[in-house]
Amino acid sequence: MPEAVLDHARATLTDGSEVITPFWHIDSGREGEALLVIAAQHGNEVQGCEAIRRFRAVCEEQLVAGEVWLVPFANLPAVRHRRSHISLGPEQPYGDDEGHNMNRTWPGRADGNDTERVAYSVHEAVVRHCSRCLDLHSWSRFTATAALAREEGLSQEMARVSGIRFIQWRPGTAPDAEFTTIGALFNNSGRGAITIELAPQWVIREKEVALGLRAATNLAKLFGMIEGEIEQLDGPYVEFGRHSEDEExxxxxxxxxxxxxxxxxxxxxxxxxxxxxxxxxxxxxxxxxxxxxxxxxxxxxxxxxxxxxxxxxxxxxxxxxxxxxxxxxxxxxxx
Ligand SMILES: [Zn+2]
Missing domain, CATH: 2.40.50.100 (RNA polymerase II/Efflux pump adaptor protein, barrel-sandwich hybrid domain)
Structure with missing residues (x-):
């Protein structure tokens, strides 16, 4: 059975200090997709970190094709800062990011701000090797756990095996944008990605971790990397386009x-x-x-x-x- 290999992405920050981001790589030794599962781009969104820790064990036992890249702490400085972005202080909204919202910085920049540098290091060490992406986030407890995806192609197919009740369809970003979300980076290049918001932020809950783990496992099954039936929801997916007439x-x-x-x-x-x-x-x-x-x-x-x-x-x-x-x-x- 394949074993997870620990490796690190290294970024040098503007003050000369280094951020060393650990990740696992699990290679089945057989041809197939390269699935990235990444969490905590926002440092207060930590449910996905534990889902990834558990997915590692599933892959070590069951991966039969392709390879899996697992990044539980995408934005390690923000996790250590215990806030969404390293630039935020108490009660400051995400929008006050001043260029430090990691999810707007892909593929990162070697000589950019500190967040762009960390993103760049993760992109070079991990993301560029991957053909599919599951990006795990969290939002407030007042909004339902949801899969965010494009209503077309691979992304749509991925959302419909996520096992997450709500699917919110979102339009793509312009393919020529200099920096974008990691999901757009994949979807704009035909590689396929979805985001899952495991609600809420700030805490880790068993039920949400289980949802994240099931989604990752289902995606691996969809891509023929793990054998077995996809575990679907009881009842229907509830799908709608963000800001659409249908939503209204x-x-x-x-x-x-x-x-x-x-x-x-x-x-x-x-x-x-x-x-x-x-x-x-x-x-x-x-x-x-x-x-x-x-x-x-x-x-x-x-x-x-x-x-x-x-x-x-x-x-x-x-x-x-x-x-x-x-x-x-x-x-x-x-x-
Ligand atoms: Zn987020």
């Missing part, structure tokens, strides 16, 4: 009819709900009345929980106190 029609936002404390009814994102089902209630902060909040349609919880902008980097936007009009849940109708 099927996405039902539930907002607070009054101010007060929103108390969730024990559901989770990705759960199925039926029209009229209790999603939670508001304890009003003026009359102390209880106001029940119900699902407006049958569907799947794309969003759940009272939150506001920047809930992925700061605590107050996660506070369950709702102003009138705050979003409490989003239900995606199946069709």
């Amino acid at each position: 029609r099927r996405m039902h936002e539930v907002t607070a009819p009054c101010s007060g404390l929103f108390v969730e009814a024990g559901l989770e994102t990705s759960d199925h709900v039926t029209e009229g089902q209790l999603l939670g209630h508001i304890l009003r902060d003026d009359t102390l009345e209880t106001v029940e909040i119900a699902a407006p349609v049958d569907g799947w919880l794309w969003g759940y929980g009272c939150h506001r902008e920047n809930c992925d980097v700061a605590l107050p936007p996660q506070h369950p106190y709702a102003d009138e009009g705050d979003v409490l849940a989003t239900v995606m109708a199946v069709s």
Whole structure:
């Protein structure tokens, strides 16, 4: 059986210090695809790291064709910084990246900023050898775990074996852009990639790690690298185009009819709900009345929980106190 070989990508930063990024390479010794599984491009998105650790063991036992490249800590300086990008301080949103959002820096640059240098080192040591990519991220707990893919070709095929309930179709970026996402780097060159957002950030949860591991294993099966049946979801994939008319029609936002404390009814994102089902209630902060909040349609919880902008980097936007009009849940109708 093939064994994982530990190797390192080395980047010299602007101050002359070195970042040494460890990765595993597992070669079956037989022809096939070269599958990259990469996690933690954003340093607070760490569920995929553990999924990769477990996928290594699966590959050591079951890889029969091709090779697997595993990068659990793509952005090691950001992991050590415990934030999305090395440039961010407390409560600063992802958008304040100042060029340090690793997922906008591929294929990196040897003489660029520190994040571009790390990306470049990983690209040279690993990414350029790979023909398929699974890029593991996380977003806030208020949005469902989702596969992000292009609605065409390999990317579409990959999303539909991911075993992730929600698939959000996204348009490609311009192929001539100097820097792009790692997914676009693959999809623009006919190699095939998907991203999976394992919600939430900041923590590692068994259920999400299992989803990441199943997705990686299913992709290896799709490409003939591991034998056996693809393990699909129970029930349908819930697919929609980001910002599409279809999304507009099927996405039902539930907002607070009054101010007060929103108390969730024990559901989770990705759960199925039926029209009229209790999603939670508001304890009003003026009359102390209880106001029940119900699902407006049958569907799947794309969003759940009272939150506001920047809930992925700061605590107050996660506070369950709702102003009138705050979003409490989003239900995606199946069709
Ligand atoms: Zn991310």
